Amino acid sequence: MADLPTIRWGIVTTGLIASWFVEDLVLNRPDAKVKHIIQSIGSSSLEKGQKFAKQYCPTQTPQLYDSYEKVYNDPNVDIVYIGTPHGYHYRDCLQAIAAGKNILCEKSFAINAKQAKEVFDAAKKKNVYIAEAMWLRHRPLYRKLQELLHQDKVIGEVTRVYSDFAVELDIPSLPSTSRYKDLSLGAGSLLDIGVYSLTWLAGGLEERGSENTELPRIMASQRHEDGIEVSTVAILEYPDGRQGVSSCTTKAKGAPSRIFAVYHGTDGHIEVSGDAPSVPESFTVWARQKDSGSADKVLFDKEDYEKKEYTFPKVGRGFVWEADNTALDVLEGRKESKIVPWATTMHVLEIMDEIRRQGGTVYPGE
Numbered sequence: 001m002a003d004l005p006t007i008r009w010g011i012v013t014t015g016l017i018a019s020w021f022v023e024d025l026v027l028n029r030p031d032a033k034v035k036h037i038i039q040s041i042g043s044s045s046l047e048k049g050q051k052f053a054k055q056y057c058p059t060q061t062p063q064l065y066d067s068y069e070k071v072y073n074d075p076n077v078d079i080v081y082i083g084t085p086h087g088y089h090y091r092d093c094l095q096a097i098a099a100g101k102n103i104l105c106e107k108s109f110a111i112n113a114k115q116a117k118e119v120f121d122a123a124k125k126k127n128v129y130i131a132e133a134m135w136l137r138h139r140p141l142y143r144k145l146q147e148l149l150h151q152d153k154v155i156g157e158v159t160r161v162y163s164d165f166a167v168e169l170d171i172p173s174l175p176s177t178s179r180y181k182d183l184s185l186g187a188g189s190l191l192d193i194g195v196y197s198l199t200w201l202a203g204g205l206e207e208r209g210s211e212n213t214e215l216p217r218i219m220a221s222q223r224h225e226d227g228i229e230v231s232t233v234a235i236l237e238y239p240d241g242r243q244g245v246s247s248c249t250t251k252a253k254g255a256p257s258r259i260f261a262v263y264h265g266t267d268g269h270i271e272v273s274g275d276a277p278s279v280p281e282s283f284t285v286w287a288r289q290k291d292s293g294s295a296d297k298v299l300f301d302k303e304d305y306e307k308k309e310y311t312f313p314k315v316g317r318g319f320v321w322e323a324d325n326t327a328l329d330v331l332e333g334r335k336e337s338k339i340v341p342w343a344t345t346m347h348v349l350e351i352m353d354e355i356r357r358q359g360g361t362v363y364p365g366e
């Protein structure tokens with residue numbers, strides 16, 4: 001640990017996801033690539049900061065601030081982690097950039113692509129690092145899946161993908177200030193969890209992060225209750241005919257099988273499962289055997305396939321890979337993440353913009 005490069009984090013908010021992220025930053029790991037220091041914590045109140053530091057990073061002594069701006073202006077902070085609700089990401093990123101800070105900002109990165117573009121333009125001008133904290137893309141499971149799909153082509157050419165993220169939330173019972181209810185905070189299932197379904201689709205239908213990734217044709221429908229978008233279904237169709245179905249809802253629990261994404265290829269299938277699409281645990285490859293089945297067999301028969309399961313161990317809350325990769329980006333002087341480049345964030349937001357245009361979800365100020 002002593003010889004590892006060190007990075008000093010400024011943590012903005014004491015919310016749920018900030019607590020998970022900090023727990024992982026301070027995790028004692030034999031394979032850590034970076035030593036993570038919690039340099040400072042900014043919150044709406046000092047008391048919250050004190051409680052948070054005591055509970056989630058008791059072995060460290062961060063400077064506690066009663067505002068986010070004080071974190072941005074702390075000269076000892078190398079990178080700011082922003083964990084406010086997504087309606088505030090645009091504001092908070094612009095303020096941190098103005099102070100010259102590098103940034104890792106939670107998903108969804110902004111409310112729309114226009115906001116994200118402004119933030120990336122400002123970061124470029126100021127020459128600071130900024131990346132969306134789409135932790136899923138950093139996970140070894142997601143990266144192995146991409147390798148098997150696109151390099152090894154274990155199921156041939158991917159032709160279709162579907163992915164669903166379902167959680168059951170009792171939104172009417174929540175206070176009006178909840179980020180699940182307040183539109184100015186970005187309330188709605190698409191930006192909160194649908195962004196994961198789209199990321200699983202992209203994992204199969206798109207090679208990651210090209211500036212030239214074409215926007216697929218999109219057909220979408222959204223359902224609203226009390227003005228909040230609670231269900232989204234979107235069909236994505238690419239110019240070469242590949243199709244994906246992405247869905248999300250806050251009105252139902254996920255499938256009992258725990259399978260949340262399925263990839264179909266010319267030579268097989270892959271099923272991905274776990275507690276939720278944000279916390280995948282394993283996937284199963286069903287690769288068609290060369291001498292399999294007769295041509296008139298139209299339904300799946302497991303006798304015709306070779307089955308291989310890939311299971312990935314849990315490490316902390318699952319943020320360690322994102323934390324190390326981001327720290328190394330900054331320490332090595334990069335301005336964009338190699339794993340979640342700006343083009344990737346823009347592309348997903350452009351898809352979500354179009355889904356919302358068709359589905360009729362509009363946020364304040366749009």
Ligand SMILES: NC(=O)c1ccc[n+]([C@@H]2O[C@H](COP(=O)([O-])OP(=O)(O)OC[C@H]3O[C@@H](n4cnc5c(N)ncnc54)[C@H](OP(=O)(O)O)[C@@H]3O)[C@@H](O)[C@H]2O)c1
Binds near residue numbers: 015016086191
């Ligand atoms: N990566 C993931 O798996 C994951 C999971 C859940 C959420 N997220 C993302 O992380 C962000 C935060 O989600 P969360 O679940 O951590 O939310 P949360 O528990 O409600 O925390 C958000 C924090 O933001 C601060 N805040 C500032 N203004 C606020 C306002 N008007 N209303 C509520 N909070 C306000 C508060 O911190 P202070 O009082 O300390 O200032 C609050 O604790 C969202 O963008 C969400 O999409 C990511």
